[in-house]
Amino acid sequence: MAGGTDQKIPAGVIERLPLYLNVLIHLKQDGQGTVSSARLGELTDVNPAQIRRDLTHFGSFGRRGVGYDVVALIDRVQRILGSDHTHRLVLVGAGNLGSAIADYTGLRKHGFIVSAVFDRDPARIGTRLGDMVVRDVAELERVVTEQDIRIGVLAVPPDAAQGVADRLASAGIRVILNYTPVVVRVPASVTLHNTDPVQELLHTLYYLSRREGVASDG
Amino acid sequence: MAGGTDQKIPAGVIERLPLYLNVLIHLKQDGQGTVSSARLGELTDVNPAQIRRDLTHFGSFGRRGVGYDVVALIDRVQRILGSDHTHRLVLVGAGNLGSAIADYTGLRKHGFIVSAVFDRDPARIGTRLGDMVVRDVAELERVVTEQDIRIGVLAVPPDAAQGVADRLASAGIRVILNYTPVVVRVPASVTLHNTDPVQELLHTLYYLSRREGVASDG
DNA sequence: TAGATTGTTAATCGATTAACAATC
DNA sequence: TAGATTGTTAATCGATTAACAATC
Secondary structure (H helix, E strand, C coil), X not given: CCCCCCCCCCHHHHHHHHHHHHHHHHHHHCCCCEECHHHHHHHHCCCHHHHHHHHHCXXXXXXXXXXXXXXXXXXXXXXXXXXXCCEEEEEECCXXXXXXXXXXXXXXXXXXXEEEEEECCCCCCCCEECCEEEEEHHHHHHHHHHCCCCEEEECCCHHHHHHXXXXXXXXXXXXXXXXXXXXXXXXXXXXXXXXXXXXXXXXXXXXXXXXXXXXXXX | CCCCCCCCCCHHHHHHXXXXXXXXXXXXXXXXXXXXXXXXXXXXXCCHHHHHHHHHXXXXXXXXCCEEEHXXXXXXXXXXXXXXXXXXXXXXXXXXXXXXXXXXHHHHHCCEEEEEEEECCCCCCCCEECCEEEEEHHHHHHHHHHCCCCEEEXXXXXXXXXXXXXXXXXXXXXXXXXXXXXXXXXXXXXXXXXXCHHHHHHHHHHHHHHHCCXXXXX
């Protein structure tokens, strides 16, 4: 009876859940006890009816006349996504980008733990990065296997990207977050996420020039 | 006729154009002269019929029986998006993240130029970052106005995010690329892009736990 | 009870895809 | 001419939204 019906959840629903979660965490920090779909809709730019419909794919979490309990809903959404427990990941590349990622509070907030950091540069190996020691990338496969790690973050120079991706894949990594601008190829067993902000900038550009008229013709 | 018909292009189309562009640039580098929608479909994971349909919103660029001229199509897509000429941007925050962004080759590849880098830390102000000198964030408004810059990149610590966003907005910035994990509020005149990779990780998590069964119950 | 807001159905809208005639 | 592949129509599919009865 409801709840466990795993009946083909539309991909769009899954993509919106992290968005809801983010705003919910914010509301919790602000001390909000409950939230209506209308308010959630304002904060996420999603139609309230759609939010309610999205949530009913997993059960009914709200109370009519009242709204949703913020803490309870965070809990449910995290359980649905699988972020109710921690996930270890390996970070490859300890340069500026790698350092920034290791520092990133957003990861910890959602239960992601950087288990190990690797680099190929002897000058960097052995140095500290936050509370971790940078390891030789030669140890990559061993650490991934031993610690049964499923998520890998690529923060290496472009020329090293494909090679490291191959190694992550064959070591058994299931998800690769690619921070390089390289078009990386991975086997079907791996989910690749390209986080290329330029891609987003480009598509924004379209609307930008449109809004300003085609005044500047040169 | 055709071509210039600006008749409400679906947002999905605009979002896919940068994807096509990225792959096309790759094909060009590989020396490919032409490409079929079928091949483009393989490389982008988009249905070939959809690619053709997407492109016809802007005219007909292909040759029947042959395919699309890679260089010509790159040119057309860049013109549609507005990335056929350069765009200056300001970068706020010269820490690890800011440094990584300033180094990012993906920006230059698509005609984005980092015009100025700002920081609030006196220890950083005046130091070099690539071929640029880090300036005092106090100069932010002046530089944005003088150089008529429309794009701003937020790479500051979380506590400074909203404040800098406010300043960028009132200085006349049109697009903000937010690299912080903070939920930033901007006026309607500004397009905000949150590049929170954790958001993507979270939604991948859903499929990850699904694929592996619910074996690990702890 | 009266007011509010959910859960859910039904209607709308738009996007995706298959198919094929046009044509290189 | 024969083969290939586009441009485009028409059919399908799914997602979005409006509306409202259920119910807190």
